[in-house]
Amino acid sequence: MKISLNWIKDYITLPQDITLSKLAYDLTMSTVEVEEIHDLSLQFEDMAVGVVREVLPHPDADKLVVCTVDVGDRDGGGTDACDAGEAILRQIVCGGINVAEGMKVAVARPGSKVRWHGEGDLVELKKVKVRGVESYGMICSSSEIGLFDLFPYTDEATIMDISEFEANAGTPLAKALGLDDIILEIDNKSLTNRPDLWGHYGIAREISAIYGLELKEISPYDARAKTDLIPKSNREAFQITIADPELCPRYIGIRIEGISINPAPFHIQSRIWRVGMRPINAIVDITNYVMLATGQPTHAFDADIVSGNINIRRAKDKEDLLLLDKTKLSLTPDDLVIADEKEAIALAGVMGGEKDSILQSTKNVILEVANFNALSVRRTSMRFDVRTGAATRFEKGIDPERADIALSVAMDMFSAFFPNMEVTGYHDNYPNKLQQKEIFVSHSWLEKRLGMKMSRDYITRLLERLGFEVSFDLNVPDCANAAAADPGGDLMRVLTPTWRSTGDVGIPDDIVEEVARIHGLENFEPAPIVTAFSRAINQPEIEIDRKIREYLAFRCGMNEIYSYPWVADEYISAVFGSEALISGADMLKMSSPPAPNERFLRSSLLPGLCKAVSDNLRFIGEFAIFESAQVFFDRDYSSVYDKRESLPLQRRHVAGAFVAERDKYGDVFRRAKGAIEAMSRNIHIEPIILRQCDSSAKPFWADDTIWQTITTSDPASNPTNNAVKDGGDLAADNANISGGSAIGMLGLLSQKAAQGCGIKNAAVLLFELDIDALSPLLSRTNTFSHIPEYPMTEYDVSLLFDSSVKWEDIHNTACANRSSHMGKSAPQGSGQGSNLRGVSFVEEYKGKQIPDGKKSVTIRLLIGSPKKTLTSEEIESQAGATVKRLCKALGGELRA
């Protein structure tokens, strides 16, 4: 909203010491956000009133004339025409068809900025020759200096004639035209809760409160004095009926005869133009002016077109209404209309109708100053997408009392513009008078909330500036109850002004805000935050998500991504099959999605991840990414917070992708598997294990061979986390014990799914896991093992196996007589006598030198004794025994 500082000055006198920037700052701090301060006169810099002394034909151009113009320059150097010096006349070439000797014109001097023919960018004028004749700037047309709305013309070659303005040659143009104004641009969003501020008077009231200035009163329209003059018969003939007082709390209609459709006086046109509206004619300009001044929208009908009395009613179903802007509406009973005896003539509070609008021929008008229900206006305005200044104001909740001052401002203008007019009808139908809000506030409570002491007098003064009525020492009869409850006299009674009583202010906390903001928010001392310590913060279930993310990023070298919770159909279909799209597969849908193909909310992070993989593959060949976010399921509705609530199942998931060239599927598998396997140790959760169960568990997207289910291990059969105890690669032991429930999947994206995601020639190894299914350990559980007293030897050996032999079997066979504990307890069971301490994988090799159908596996044996240093014969003997067992059990042979 634009606010004119000159207009504000109608209502208050600003002290000299308040600079513009301070005013804007203080308004921003206490009331509304001033986004910009705009000095209008800058637009007219180096432009002045010129008086044309002589007009001669241009020697070389038919359509141009050469003018001699007094622009106030005097040889004393001044530019003031009153200066004693001799006038320096300027020669200006002009194309205006209306230019004449003696005419006052707008001269743009060299250095000023104009818009050629009213189009394009601003151009700086220079002293130039026009067809051989020197020209000192230009004589402007209104569109060249942005004033077309105030000085309209029909022929483009018309220059601005400002002869009617009382100004001497040389007067700066902005001053001469009264355009030397400051415009404050206010952020409308900061006004939404303040219906009282949608006009200049409201803003002036705030400024007066902030600085303690006097606010000029606008006295209400004295209806009695005026209506007594109306003949009784007319009075009775002019009736407003309100069919639905709920939607129309007040309607004042006033019939005015004997007006004519002329332009409004220039200073009125100029005012509404300065704050962004286009002048139309005196009647329309009055209605706009009143709204901009008081925030109260008004409307004028052509009284001769209205048939019979006015009725404010709900529209009939499918009732037609042609609006002023020629929009044709088919109304509903939820829309409120102004109707005459025949039909609807205006959409209440939104826009007038075409039929009864003000035309050039209008002689008599009915002026409407009314109040409409905020919600009803907003719904109607939204329903038909008709946004107007009136609707914007009504939907904030204007108080019906404001109609009085609005009518007063309007009638002052009518009588000033049309001295011969006559009021021939007046009816103020106000069925439900607005009740001012009464609030009781404890003084001590107020001080506590403010964090400072404040005297009764001071509080009263601050609030009274805003129009509140404040009383202490409550013993008046109507406050008896309040006084009884407050024997100490701590309570104060605050009566809210009508313009703040439509929902804006109503509880003691609102009074805290009013006092605080007028006292000045920066006048409160910073107060320290006091705390009492009761316990340390311990939130493992919250921390686990962070631990996982940090583990994946910092230990596993993955990049975290964010994606949207809605997923494009093509990725859902690629990852989960087109069946999923059709059945919905437990997925929730949005009622108005961002795009038609993004209806579904994710129940898995994988489709989004695949999209990111596909996008990144255009630039990068090898990478690893992950995302941690919530997923949603259309089932298991419940709420632990409120029994009235029913929320769908929502789980925290984490998913990742390791991406490399297609033939590196083995590598990405091992990286992903390693990341999952080592996760439990790194983030302190109960162990999780990977295994391939029956093929029905294979997810749609996974390759037929490379996929595994991630499950929780059964804690009962897995005491004290010994899987990782002695540093060996023994986690695979757990594959033998029965696992817990599935909490995720790991697998290679199948060729087909990859194709559906637009991924070519890449190995994409995906995993996804349910964070909420992980159980964080309460503390670290990895306890200390003694460092071996005698040396341990790593002994590498390569063996040739059938390529169908699994590592797990090799490992288990090799470990069959492993001694599982070092130092702490004596070797036991099958471990007796064995010096094998661990077996780990080094590499697997196929290719040159290896026969088809075979593979070479290099394993590392950890050999040592807790009792002594082994001799090389003893080491060789242990290794030989293990190799022999592997060869015998699995058909391996030692490679040379």
Added chain:
Amino acid sequence: MKEKLEQIFADGQARIENALSASALADVKAYLLGKQGAITEALKEIPKLDASLRAEIGRAANDLKNKFTELIDAKREEISLKAAEIPSDFDLTIPGAPPVSGALHPITQMCYDLNDTFRSMGFEIFEESDITSELYAFDNLNFPPDHPARESMDTYWIAGHEHGRGGERLCLRPHLTGASVRYMQTRKPPYRFVYPGRAYRNEATDARHERAFFQYEALIVDRDFTFSSGKVMIKSILSKIFGRDVPVRMRIGFFPFVEPGFEIDMGCLVCGGAGCSVCKHVGWIEIMPGGTPHPNVLRAAGLDPDEYTGFYVNIGLDRLTMMRCEIDDVRLFRGGDLRFLRQFC
């Protein structure tokens, strides 16, 4: 004979000196001390000498042998040290081998920085699910029944659940504030907690607007707490996040769930408050709303608003991260583009 020994010494010394490799030195050693070596040959001469000279020459020859052994050992040491020496043309400018290069998302980084800061002030962290109900997104937060946000298309309502009321009407949460009531309902006051998360709004995206964005809210509720303390809290947090003193101002603003409500601005870090294009020439940048919880919100949480009060702040993490990392397009955050994300390793 003596002269001969001296000559052998001089010759041997030169040979040792000139041996540049371990193998050359071995040859020299064999030549001097081997079975057919110079010394051995010389010793063979001794029996032919006059008896009176034998002892002296014998001693001298032995001395010579020992000297050569010493010299050769020293030379061997020198050669082996030299072999292990780093070539002087080693290039110190070759790049370091990078460590594992994963990274958290820049917004996650900001979120964790805030978590750490708030934790240091005794705040708990709370998480609410992304899908919530009208009951928590609006009803509990003092949004009037006819508030535009409820009816408008600004909110992503869930299909099949968009027509109900309250707890049955579901949406992707339009803000985080509803989570505060969930926290309060399930714990005993006083409260001091933060609740980061995603929020969603149905609007067109551009360089400054997102449909899915990250918010971070904090709430303190206690018997005595004034907005002046709220300002202190905000100032401490921002100064920690940006690593320098950040000016903060609170100006009046309206939000249904607070009373009084504030818009909170921080001094523009680009121009230092002098005014620039980033701050639209006002020297301040709006970063969060905040204020005292509205009595109706405290009531919804089961508290007596006459007894308890507090302070909310709601930080837009996208915006804050953009300011800290000088990012000019908010859409980069959810694009998953590694060329962007790898800059935050």
